[in-house]
Amino acid sequence: MTTQTRKSIFNRPEKAYVQPYLGGAILGIVLFLAFLLTGNGLGSSGATSRLDAALVDAIAPAHVDNTPYLLKMAGGDKNPLDDWIVPVFFGALFGGFTSGAFNGRLKITTTKGPNISNHTRWLMAFLGGVIFLYGARMARGCTSGQALSGGATLAAGSWVIMFAIFGGAYAVAYFVRKLWL
């Protein structure tokens, strides 16, 4: 029975992605509802540092007390995971999985440019993650927390960050074109 279900999740015919404007409009409605109901937008990078903080707090609580950035999240009796962004993070993981399951896109694979090996891609993905999240914490939010949510509320700093993200990526794109083209 279980194998049957698993098979049917993993071997569905792969459906096409939705039209970008339609996907964007639905995402916009989700973002609006988040603001309407809770006053908060969307986000995820904050959860990454909160999970980090929870881990440090569990392994080396004394280190939290010496690190101002961690202190804000995990100092004293604060639970770093007690924040709205943590359920959003896990919800997004599960939402992505569900959409993949419904549309036949659950598959262990690697998405990469045609001219690099899997190992290069893995290394670059890891490195990109390190760089991106370092920047996201510096800017106090990522493409979701700043560009999307801040963009929709017309936050001045978020619009600057949005252009900086695109600017940074376009500036470097030519030099790493081997990864993608």
Added chain:
Amino acid sequence: MNFPLPSFVAVSAANPWTYVLFAVIGFAFGYTLEMSGFGDSRKLAAQFYFTELTVLKVMFTAITVAMVLLFGAVGLGILDFSQVWVNPTYLASGIVGGLIMGVGFIVGGFCPTTSLASASTGKIDGMLFMLGGFVGAFLFGETEKYFDGWYTNAGYYGRLTLDQVFGIPVGAVVVIVILMALFMFWGSEQLERIFGKRDLSKEPKLRIAGAVALFAGAVAVLALGTPSIEDKYNKATFTRTETIEQVNADPIVNTTIYSADEMLANRLVFTSPAEVFKSRYNQSMNPVYIDVRSEADYNLYHIESAVNIPLERLTEVIPVLLSEPPANSVFILMSNDETAAIDAWKILVGSSVQNAYILEGGVNNWIAFFGESDKALQPAPNAGDDQLGYVFPAALGSRYESCDPDPIEYEKLEFEARIKLQLKRDKSGGGCG
């Protein structure tokens, strides 16, 4: 109904449904990203080689749709914009962080949330990006102390929106953003035609209708405008509970909802000099004394640690009052008597500043209460309404003894507690923090 819903502004163990709601929001977020194709790094990276601009299309459609709906709801008075989290502006760390993010984007092929959509559907590169993310966020936490001052202060402007930057109405900004987005959509389709060899005639015609609808929505937002302080003042409500102890039974708790005018009429927002003084030694609150009199009166005499914000300049500091102080701040307004302080209170309430109170009887009453033994202060018999009722030998500011009463001398004071601390959302908990 007033949005956002007060019980859902932050997760809380007292209301487990908050976790469910935020998880559902996250679910819808992840679902939409995956179905738009953001689980595939090639689709994301293609943005930067002009072959496929899905990232820009999805992102700007989402931003513009949410923006039109959001400011439409604000214009209709359904949604209180001052309760909506607006990312504070930190120009320097924002620009540098943004550029770093851009590099991570093109090297790694994802942004944080898209990597979740990717990892959860089995993409190994998405999982590794996520893993790298944990390392990157950890490294930031470890290195932040080396540039803490720059990170917290450089280019800091607080809660700042584009309409304030350009000094034009919000509706006008919304229209301009929509026009810019539509132009970018047109431009990206041209780029896809040139670099991606895409046949535009196969694109759905419905997108033109969508563009028209979006523009019409923006014009409607412009026409609606934003609700005035008076409108918001009239809609403000306050909840007060009264507990009546019963013998041999559970106490009866009466909950009453007052309008702002009823709060004034029942004098529920007037706090006695004794309570104002004692609040300074109350660990649970952070009292902020706002003296709305003229600078001249303030220089003659004012309560220790009071800040002078003349009534006519009060609206300038409201963005600061909304975004800056700790969540347990209590704003105590004072004029010589009460008239100007009441006007100031109405402005704060209409601007959704929480925990605003008025010093009962104003500074004159304060002097009558704490300064009766001070021979230097002589009552002025001819003082009119809301004028200083005393003659001062010199403009000593807060250096009269009664400006800062001795906590030991006044250790025991009887008063009726009027301040009910309303804990708003901790602002540091909002956003991507």
